[in-house]
Amino acid sequence: MSKSVLRGLRAAALTGTLVLGSPLGSHLALAAENPIKLGVLEDQSGDFAAATIGKVHAIQLAAEEINKAGGIMGRPLELVAYDTQSDNTRYQEFMRRVLQRDKVDVVFAGFSSASREAYRPIVDQFNGFAFYNNQYEGGVCDGHMIVTGAVPEQQFSTLIPYMMEKYGKNVYTLAADYNFGQISAEWVRKIVKENGGKMAGEEFIPLGVSQFSQSIQNIQKAKPDFVVTLLVGTAQASYYEQAASANVNLPMASSVNVGQGYEHKRFKPPSLKDMFVTTNYIEEIDSPKSKEFYAKFKAKFPSEPYVNQEAENSYLAVYLYKQMVERAKSTKREEIRKVIALGDVCMDAPEGKVCIDPKSQHMSHTIYLAKVGADHSISFPKVWEDIKPYWLGEAGCDLTKKDPMAQYTPSNPPPKP
């Protein structure tokens, strides 16, 4: 008996902490109705926390706004959040827990591509529904997933040709050594070749490495015109400080830095001078929509160090989910996918207009080219509007017809029918 009582107490204690994120106090009457449960699995501690705590806050902000305005179809949104600690096995554990025990309607999960590939088979296995609100190396063709982050045809097909035209055709890639870095480097190689350039060199850095003297020397030896830095996690960000103090003085291009880890705020100028990043959102974007979002974010979380790309992706994802549920009149994945198949799930996000592509269930984006100046101020030399996530669809992924639940790369494209 005592055991079951204890278990009950523990469950009560757990749920007590879990609903902390939702503004339950002021909406007790609303919460008494059957809530829509949204699982949030993001890294709130560990090596990736700097870039991802803002994602959790963005989801909390959107949920609070939606609940204040009456919820989704009159049902309140309840967050079930766990800290995945930048650890892939935690993702698997908690993904099973939210799907099996908490029985959430949808899960927003994941920063690193390694974590995503760790939990994705579990979502497929338990027939769940997950949003990956993060830029990544592209290629996930899985009907159980919606990806709101930017992909290589949005970030590299814009960035690399711009850099090659401006600085020259010799390119060096310094990338994190796991699936994200390896596949992204493959994209860079492909785009450099298509544009008549040449790879001066490539190096892959294990996650957690913080000392770069030798890598810096390798880069100086290869004499590239610019360096593509695809460094992930806080330890690897030490590269910029060390490269600057060794006076490498080369322009840099990236799809992940600044937009996620706000390195230009963390390091002393001018260590990120001449860094070019393609991102679909950062807090410096000077449009009314962006300013409004930034103001709301800062009002709720005044000590937030930076409102990054993935925070915006997470925020807009909650609203997209709301729209899809309301149009489908259901939280069932198959009903929602019928709405996506119509091809007109769009919204005015802080970055601009975004739409979900029915073939790949990825999202179109406004892509901003952010340049870091010598004083670490941000300017936007170029903006590309409405860049579609076209690669998967053109390569042969069509989720409206067939769901292969697989990830593809340029060297491993979908099988031709």
Add this chain to the structure above:
Amino acid sequence: MDIATHVFSALYQFGDAFAFLVLSACGLAVIFGMMGVINLAHGEFIMCGAYVTAATVHAGLPLPLGILAGTLVSALVGVVVELAVIRHLYDRPLDTIVATWGLSLIATQGTLIMVGSTMAGVGTPFGSFQVGDYSYSIYRIVLFCAALGVLAALYALFNWTRFGVLARATIQVPHMAAALGVDTRLVYSLTFACGAGLAGLAGGLYAPTMTLVPTMGATFIMEAFVTVVIGGADVFLGTAPAGGVLAVVKSVMTSWQGQLFGQIGLLVAVIIVVRVLPKGISGFVLRERT
């Protein structure tokens, strides 16, 4: 490119790897190598030193004073930790693993909650210089000199001072030292504080070159442990040659095949040394001597 450029670049890379290994390991060499406390919170003492250094520099202090402040605060925290936790576990070395691991989790998460997920860097001083086609950071040379200085200071402290003799006596035969009138509890405290302070010094010295985050200690801990494990019990005779051997392996492998192979080479070298010299390099040297 001429030979001199190549030689200098190889020496620079060796010095850089050597400095990182030795500075990471010195504090642990005192606490683990000498005192036998398996200190899994070593990385967090380093983080403490780095954070205090950055905070004092942001408050307007010059960097050397900031590093000194980082060292002293870490040593002070070391005294507190020794009094509160470690003191009760000298007879239970395996339990120190659990206790210090717990401390490390508390320190990492506590820093995350109280200070936030990141801290602004302070910037690397001194600029760069050019040799042949390559440019190098001057601060890296400073780090190498600091590593040599710390080794020399440790040698002097434990061999030439009264405190050093008392510390070695206390740790070797505590009851005999106590019988001869040594306040062994005080000596234990001071020795532990010395190790914690050295860890803080490493953090302070590396603070300008690194990302300041609550988990930064983890990037030091692997190098620190392998250096101390293959070095053995003697702080100077162990850490210095161990740092030298591992730095050669690491810098050669990294320049040949990249960072991943540098790490693989480091671990393979450790496995070989531990297999051939189970008492570490200092155990081997001291046996040869007697």
